[in-house]
Amino acid sequence: MKQQHQSFDCGGCGSNDRFLLHNVRHRGSYRRLCTNCILKTHQGHFCPICLHAYDTSPPPSHARLTCAKCPSVCHLSCATSSSSSSSFVCPPCLNPNFTFFEVNGDTQMDAGDDKRAMDLGSAKALVAAAKIAASSMIKAAAVARVEAERRVKEATLAKKRAREALERLLYLAAKEKERDSKKVKSTNDKRGGDKSSNGLYSRQGSNHGGAGN
Ligand SMILES: [Zn+2]
Numbered sequence: 001m002k003q004q005h006q007s008f009d010c011g012g013c014g015s016n017d018r019f020l021l022h023n024v025r026h027r028g029s030y031r032r033l034c035t036n037c038i039l040k041t042h043q044g045h046f047c048p049i050c051l052h053a054y055d056t057s058p059p060p061s062h063a064r065l066t067c068a069k070c071p072s073v074c075h076l077s078c079a080t081s082s083s084s085s086s087s088f089v090c091p092p093c094l095n096p097n098f099t100f101f102e103v104n105g106d107t108q109m110d111a112g113d114d115k116r117a118m119d120l121g122s123a124k125a126l127v128a129a130a131k132i133a134a135s136s137m138i139k140a141a142a143v144a145r146v147e148a149e150r151r152v153k154e155a156t157l158a159k160k161r162a163r164e165a166l167e168r169l170l171y172l173a174a175k176e177k178e179r180d181s182k183k184v185k186s187t188n189d190k191r192g193g194d195k196s197s198n199g200l201y202s203r204q205g206s207n208h209g210g211a212g213n
């Protein structure tokens with residue numbers, strides 16, 4: 001099952017640590033991302049210094065610093081005293097190789113025997129990523145619900161249109177039938193009149209024929 005195996009890889013960096021992947025809805029599509037990729041694609045959703053995930057919105061403007069290079073927002077209290085509002089650059093922007101999450105040791109997870117060590121920073125990053133993923137999926141569920149309701153409405157409307165079209169078709173078919181039967185009747189009437197005269201003509205014709213012979 002190649003596809004199943006693929007879904008265990010991080011959709012961002014390809015890391016295949018399936019026990020540490022989060023489900024998120026990012027830019028309109030569902031993805032499975034590792035902690036590091038979640039945090040790197042959700043700047044502004046958490047403080048890059050203390051790794052606290054913001055519940056609804058980032059801290060107010062007087063209590064935060066925004067990265068000069070990306071939308072990342074950190075607590076003013078977390079920034080070093082030397083950073084000012086114009087000079088703050090978040091850790092991933094300072095160092096492209098920066099990683100929020102690192103697990104040391106044996107990466108093979110045996111059942112009941114996890115030998116890996118996680119430092120406090122990585123544990124905090126994991127919690128922040130899990131919180132961001134959870135709120136993203138809650139939003140996605142709301143979007144999906146609205147979408148489902150819209151589809152139900154569309155389906156109901158389509159059904160109504162189909163019923164109306166069918167009614168119209170039946171009505172037209174009935175009308176057509178009625179017109180046809182009238183036409184047939186009037187043709188029959190005409191033909192009946194013709195028949196008598198035809199009989200007369202044919203008789204005359206046969207008489208003619210007889211005379212000709
Ligand atoms: Zn990743």
Ligand SMILES: [Zn+2]
Nearest residue numbers: 047050075078
């Ligand atoms: Zn902070």
Ligand SMILES: [Zn+2]
Nearest residue numbers: 067070090093
């Ligand atoms: Zn940044």
